[in-house]
Amino acid sequence: MSPAAVSIVGQLLMKNPAQRLGSNGSVDAVWQHPFFKGIDWQALQEKQVNPPEKEKVVKSPEEDNKRFSKLMTHQALSTKTYSKDFPS
Numbered sequence: 001m002s003p004a005a006v007s008i009v010g011q012l013l014m015k016n017p018a019q020r021l022g023s024n025g026s027v028d029a030v031w032q033h034p035f036f037k038g039i040d041w042q043a044l045q046e047k048q049v050n051p052p053e054k055e056k057v058v059k060s061p062e063e064d065n066k067r068f069s070k071l072m073t074h075q076a077l078s079t080k081t082y083s084k085d086f087p088s
Helices: 003-012 041-045
Strands: none
Touching: none
8 A cells, every 4th residue: 555545544543533534523634635635626526527447337137247156146046935933
């Protein structure tokens, strides 16, 4: 991780909540952290920022499952029923 990423994670995960980045009730300290350098917060709020990556639109269930093992995606559905005494 970059030094800025290490810094922000450490500051956000401080054990004492009062010492965490942004714990003073203002988000400004978080926004001004070097990790977010170059972020145009106004444009982001107005939804004028394009995402760095866009997911490919899936056209079929087969394409949607292509990253999963066929062992997991081609299993038969179970029709087994359980008695009402089955522990929950």
